[in-house]
Amino acid sequence: MQKMLTIISNVLRGSASRNGARVVVSARTYADFTPQATFDIKKCDLHKLEEGPPLQAVLTREEGLQYYRTMQTMRRMELKADQLYKQKIIRGFCHLYDGQEACAVGIEAGINLSDHLITAYRAHGYTLTRGGTVREIMAELTGRRGGIAKGKGGSMHMYTKHFYGGNGIVGAQVPLGAGVALACKYLGKNELCVCLYGDGAANQGQIFETYNMASLWKLPCIFICENNKYGMGTSVERAAASTDYYKRGDFIPGLRLDGMDVLCVREATKFAAEHCRSGKGPILMELQTYRYHGHSMSDPGVSYRTREEIQEVRSKSDPISMLKDRMLSNNMASVEELKEIDVEVRKEIEDAAQFATTDPEPPLDDLCNHIFYNDHPMEVRGINPWSKLKSVS
Amino acid sequence: MAYLRSILRSGKNAVPAVLRREFHRTLPAAVQVTVRDAIKEALDEELERDERVFLLGEEVALFEGAYKVTRGLWKKYGDKRIIDTPITEIGFTGIAVGAAMAGLRPVVEYMSFNFSMQSVDHIINSAAKTYYMSGGLQPVSIVFRGPNGAAPGVAAQHAQCFAAWYGHVPGLKVVSPWSAEDAKGLLKSAIRDDNPVVFLENEIMYSVPFEMSEESQSKDFLIPIGKAKIERKGNHVTLVSHSHVVSRCMDAAAVLAKDGIECEVINLRTIRPMDMEAIETSVMKTKHLITVEGGWPQFGVGGEILARIMEGPGFSYLNAPAVRVTGVDIPMPYAKHLEENTLPQIKDIVFSVKKTLNV
Numbered sequence: 001m002q003k004m005l006t007i008i009s010n011v012l013r014g015s016a017s018r019n020g021a022r023v024v025v026s027a028r029t030y031a032d033f034t035p036q037a038t039f040d041i042k043k044c045d046l047h048k049l050e051e052g053p054p055l056q057a058v059l060t061r062e063e064g065l066q067y068y069r070t071m072q073t074m075r076r077m078e079l080k081a082d083q084l085y086k087q088k089i090i091r092g093f094c095h096l097y098d099g100q101e102a103c104a105v106g107i108e109a110g111i112n113l114s115d116h117l118i119t120a121y122r123a124h125g126y127t128l129t130r131g132g133t134v135r136e137i138m139a140e141l142t143g144r145r146g147g148i149a150k151g152k153g154g155s156m157h158m159y160t161k162h163f164y165g166g167n168g169i170v171g172a173q174v175p176l177g178a179g180v181a182l183a184c185k186y187l188g189k190n191e192l193c194v195c196l197y198g199d200g201a202a203n204q205g206q207i208f209e210t211y212n213m214a215s216l217w218k219l220p221c222i223f224i225c226e227n228n229k230y231g232m233g234t235s236v237e238r239a240a241a242s243t244d245y246y247k248r249g250d251f252i253p254g255l256r257l258d259g260m261d262v263l264c265v266r267e268a269t270k271f272a273a274e275h276c277r278s279g280k281g282p283i284l285m286e287l288q289t290y291r292y293h294g295h296s297m298s299d300p301g302v303s304y305r306t307r308e309e310i311q312e313v314r315s316k317s318d319p320i321s322m323l324k325d326r327m328l329s330n331n332m333a334s335v336e337e338l339k340e341i342d343v344e345v346r347k348e349i350e351d352a353a354q355f356a357t358t359d360p361e362p363p364l365d366d367l368c369n370h371i372f373y374n375d376h377p378m379e380v381r382g383i384n385p386w387s388k389l390k391s392v393s
Numbered sequence: 394m395a396y397l398r399s400i401l402r403s404g405k406n407a408v409p410a411v412l413r414r415e416f417h418r419t420l421p422a423a424v425q426v427t428v429r430d431a432i433k434e435a436l437d438e439e440l441e442r443d444e445r446v447f448l449l450g451e452e453v454a455l456f457e458g459a460y461k462v463t464r465g466l467w468k469k470y471g472d473k474r475i476i477d478t479p480i481t482e483i484g485f486t487g488i489a490v491g492a493a494m495a496g497l498r499p500v501v502e503y504m505s506f507n508f509s510m511q512s513v514d515h516i517i518n519s520a521a522k523t524y525y526m527s528g529g530l531q532p533v534s535i536v537f538r539g540p541n542g543a544a545p546g547v548a549a550q551h552a553q554c555f556a557a558w559y560g561h562v563p564g565l566k567v568v569s570p571w572s573a574e575d576a577k578g579l580l581k582s583a584i585r586d587d588n589p590v591v592f593l594e595n596e597i598m599y600s601v602p603f604e605m606s607e608e609s610q611s612k613d614f615l616i617p618i619g620k621a622k623i624e625r626k627g628n629h630v631t632l633v634s635h636s637h638v639v640s641r642c643m644d645a646a647a648v649l650a651k652d653g654i655e656c657e658v659i660n661l662r663t664i665r666p667m668d669m670e671a672i673e674t675s676v677m678k679t680k681h682l683i684t685v686e687g688g689w690p691q692f693g694v695g696g697e698i699l700a701r702i703m704e705g706p707g708f709s710y711l712n713a714p715a716v717r718v719t720g721v722d723i724p725m726p727y728a729k730h731l732e733e734n735t736l737p738q739i740k741d742i743v744f745s746v747k748k749t750l751n752v
Contacts, residue, residue: 116495150528157526164494164531169518175484176519179491186447186473186497193495209484216479370525371564373532374587378666380563385704393529 036060037330041264047247047254047284053271057263064327067109067262069341071101071320074125076349077134078293081124081141085297089357090141093168094155097125099292102319103226104129106265107194111273116184118164118177119196121156122226122291126196130163134348138356146359150366171197171204174223178214181221181282192220192276194269200231202245211249211282218281222272223249225286226259232295233304246286259287260317290317365390423606429599431573432462432538435580436500438612440470443498446584449476449489450502450539459504460540460599486512486537490519493535493589500584503539505547506555506593512537513558520589521564534587538580541569541593542636542687543736549724554688556635559591560664560697566618567664569593571639573603575662578616586618593664595637621668623675627655630681630746633672633698635661638687638737645742654746664694669701676707681749682715687736690719718745 036058044052078098084090097104104125107117119126127137132148140147141155148158158166164180167173177195184191197207202225214221225245229236236243246254255272258264265287272283290313294301301310327333368380368391380389426434439446452459454467454477467475478485482503489499503509509516520533542554559567568583568590570576576594583590608614624639625646632642639660646656657675661667676682682702684695695717702708702715721735 118491147528149526149530152528153526159527159530164491165527167519169514172487172514172519175487175515176491176494179488179493180495181491182488183492183495183497186492206481206483206487209479209481210488212479212481213484213488217476370527370529372566372588373524373529373534 032331033061033333034331037326037332039263039326041261041267042258044264044268045246045256047244047249047256048251049253049255052255053257053267057267059263059326059332061327061332063109064323064332065337065341067105068320068323068327068333068338069345070105070129071262071323072342072345073134073348074098074101074104074128075320076345077128077137077352078124080349080353081138082293082297084138084142084353084357090155090297091143092154093121094141094297095122095295096293096297097122097291099313099319100226100228100259100289101125102262102265102322103224103259103287103289106259106262107224107269109262109266110269111192111194114162114189115191115273116162116164116177116180116193117196118167118173118180118193120167120170120173120198120201122198123156123158123166126163127158127160127166131160132158132163134352135355138352139359142356142359143361144356144359145362145366146355150370151362152366152370171201171206173197174201174204174207175210177223178210178219178221178282181214181219182217184220185218190277192222192273194222194224196224196226198231199225199227199229199236199243199245200234200239202227202248203240211252214282215249215252218279220276220279221282222269222276223252223282223284225284226289227286228289228291230291230295230304233299235304244286246284249282249284252282252284254284254286256286256288259289260313260319260322262319262323369393423604424610425602426573426577426605427600427602428570428573428576428594429460429462431577431603431605432580432594433464433466435577435584436463436466437469439500439581439584440466440474442612443584445496445498446500447474447476447497448500448502449478449485451478451480451504453477453502458502460596462594462599463502482508482511483515486515487519489535490515490533493520493533494523494531498534498584500536500538503537505544505551506539506541507551507553509537509539509555516559516565516589516591517562521562523564524588525564532587533589536580536583536586536590536592538583538592538594540596540599542595543720543725544596546727546729546732547725548727552725554593554636554686554720555591556593556664556686556688557693557697559593560667560694562665564589565665566590567593568618568662569635569664570662571598571624571636571660573601573605574609575616575622575660577605577609578614579618579662582615582618585615590618593636597637598640601640616662619663619666619668621662621671622660623657623671624660625656625658627657627679629655629679630683630750631657631659631672631675631679632683632685632742632746633659633661633695634685635664635694636687638685641737641739642685642742645739645746648739648743649746652752654750654752656746661694667697667701669698669705672698672702673705673707676702676715677710680710680712682707682711683718683742683745683749684715685718685737685742687720690717690722693717693719695719713749713751716745716749718742
C-alpha cells in the first residue's frame with residue numbers, strides 16, 4: 001500500500017511539472033495530506049427564495065490545488081498584462097481582473113464546460129476558465145497572429161467554445177446571454193447560460209428588458225452581477241438608487257454572496273444551476289467582490305477610493321490567500337507544493353509573454369478577411385479608389 | 394377532386410392556397426401574388442425547411458402580424474417557433490442575436506424600422522462586427538426585417554428610410570426588395586445566409602400584386618443577394634432605384650416613352666453589397682445616370698452611387714453630370730399635400746430626366 005501510494009504521488013508530481021522544471025521532491029507523500037475537508041461558508045442573502053445554497057462546502061485536495069493553480073495563473077497573467085501595457089506592448093483598453101479570481105473560478109466549478117457563458121470587457125479570466133490558453137490570450141492582447149482572435153479583437157473580444165466574449169458595450173452582453181439561454185432551451189440540451197455584468201451595467205435598461213423576457217419565457221439563464229463596488233470611477237451609492245443588486249430582478253429570485261470566497265461562489269452557482277436546469281427559469285446572483293486595479297489601465301484607481309481600502313481588501317479578503325490558508329491549515333497541501341505551483345505558473349506566464357511579444361502581427365492580407373462567414377470571396381474598397389482589397393471568409 | 398378538397402380544406406384562404414404551391418401544375422404558369430404573401434411564403438418555406446429558423450417580434454404570433462405578414466404562421470408552427478415579444482426592442486434584438494450566436498437562425502421583425510433605432514447597437518456592435526472581431530470564430534446568422542421608409546400618413550417618426558444607415562456598415566448585408574418575386578427570393582436567401590442581413594420591406598408595397606413566374610413558386614427559388622435587376626431596358630438614361638420608388642420610376646419611364654425617351658430602370662434589390670457592375674454597364678450604354686430614392690439626400694444611397702461612378706470606369710462615359718432624385722431634406726410631414734411633395738413623384742423623375750438629357 002505504502003509503495004503504491006509513493007508511486008502514485010510521484011506520478012502526480014511528475015505530471016504537475018509539465019514544462020520539465022526540476023521537480024522538488026518533497027519528503028511527504030500523498031498519504032500524508034487530508035484528501036478532503038468540509039468548510040463553513042457564509043450564508044447568502046436571499047430574495048424570493050425559501051432556501052439557499054448549503055452552509056458548508058466540501059473541498060477535495062485535487063479541487064483545491066486546481067482552483068489554486070487557476071486563480072494564481074489568472075492573477076499572474078493579469079499582472080503580466082499590466083507590465084506589458086506599461087511597456088506599451090499592449091495598447092488601447094485593458095481591464096484587469098486581479099482580485100476577482102474567485103468569481104471566475106468558482107462559477108466554472110459550479111457549471112460544466114458544455115454550459116455557456118458571456119461577460120463584459122473584464123474578460124481575460126473567463127477566457128481562461130472557458131478553455132483559452134494563457135498563450136493565446138496574451139498574444140491577443142499584444143495583437144499577434146497567434147492570438148485567440150487572430151489579433152483582430154484585442155482585450156475585449158476574445159471567444160472560445162460556448163464563451164461569447166468579451167463584449168465592449170456595457171450591458172449588451174445581458175440580452176445576448178439570455179438569447180444563448182433561449183437557444184439552450186430551444187435545442188433541448190439541458191444546458192444553461194451564465195450571463196455576467198457589473199454593478200455599473202446593472203442600471204442598464206436592456207437588462208430589465210432581459211429580466212422580463214427571461215422570466216416570461218423561463219429561460220435557463222443565471223444572471224450574475226459582479227459587484228466590485230465601482231462602475232469605473234463611480235461608487236455604487238452614487239450610481240444606483242438601490243444597491244441591492246440581487247433584488248433588482250424583482251420577480252426573479254436572487255442571492256447575494258461573498259465573491260472573494262471561491263467555495264461560496266461554487267456552491268451558489270451549483271444551487272443556481274440546479275434551479276435553472278429544473279425548468280424554474282432564471283435566477284440572479286450578486287457576487288460581492290473587488291478589483292485591485294483601476295477600471296482599466298488608464299485609471300490609477302485611487303481618485304475615487306483610498307489606497308487604504310485597497311490594501312485592506314488585499315490583506316483581509318484576497319481570494320487566493322483565503323484558499324491557501326484553508327488548505328494549509330487543514331493539511332491539504334504543503335507550503336512547498338504550493339510554491340512549486342507558483343513557480344510553474346510563473347514559467348507558464350513567462351513563456352506566454354515571450355510568445356506574445358515575439359509572434360508576428362497578423363499579415364496585411366488578413367486585413368479584410370472574416371467580414372462574412374461561409375461566403376464567396378469579395379472585393380473590399382481600400383483607402384483610395386485604386387486600392388481594391390480582397391476578403392475571404 | 395384534389396382541387397375541391399383543397400378549397401374545402403383551406404376555407405377562406407382557398408384561392409391563394411390553390412394557386413400557390415401544390416396544384417400549380419394544373420394552372421397557368423404565372424400567378425398574381427402580393428408582396429405581403431410572397432414574404433409570408435418565404436417565411437413559411439424556410440421555417441419548414443430548417444428547424445433552427447424561428448420568428449420573433451411584436452404581434453407576430455397571435456395578432457398575425459401588425460401588417461398581417463405572418464398570418465397563419467403561429468397556428469402552423471406554434472409558440473416555440475413564432476414568438477410574440479414585449480415592446481422591448483433593444484432587449485429582444487439582443488436576445489435574438491445571442492440565439493444566433495448559439496446556433497439558431499432567428500428572423501427578427503420590427504413593426505417599423507424606425508423602432509430598430511433602439512436596437513441599432515445590437516445590429517451593429519453585436520451582430521455585424523462580431524465575425525470580424527472574433528477573427529472568424531463567431532458567425533451570426535440572423536435576419537432583421539420589417540417595413541422601412543415612407544408609409545401614407547404616418548408622419549415623421551414612422552417614415553424614415555434606413556437604407557443608408559445600415560448600408561454604411563461593413564459586416565451587414567442590406568436588402569431592399571421591390572416586387573413580390575424580389576421579396577420571396579431575397580428573403581429566402583437572407584434566411585439561408587450565414588451572416589446578419591437587414592431586410593428592408595415597405596408598407597406601401599405589401600398589398601401590391603405582382604406576377605410570379607412558375608420558377609419563383611418553387612420552394613428552392615432564391616435570388617442572390619448583391620445582384621441588381623434591370624426591370625426595363627432603355628438606351629437614353631439609367632434610372633437606379635430601390636424599394637417602392639422603383640414603381641415610380643417604371644411609371645415615369647412609361648410617360649417618357651411617349652416622348653420617345655427610353656429609360657433603363659435598374660432595381661437595386663441589394664443596397665449592400667451594391668451591384669455597381671450592373672449600374673456601370675448600363676451607364677456605359679446610356680451615358681446618363683439618375684439615382685432615385687425615397688430617403689434623405691445627405692449621405693444617402695444615391696450619394697454613394699454617384700461617388701462610385703466618379704471613381705470608376707463609368708465616369709468617362711457620362712455625357713452629363715450624374716444626379717440624385719431623393720426625398721426632401723425634412724422630417725416627413727403629415728398633411729397629404731405636404732407629404733406628397735416630400736417624396737419623388739412621377740413628374741419629378743420626368744423633369745429630372747429631361748433636364749439631364751437637356752430636352
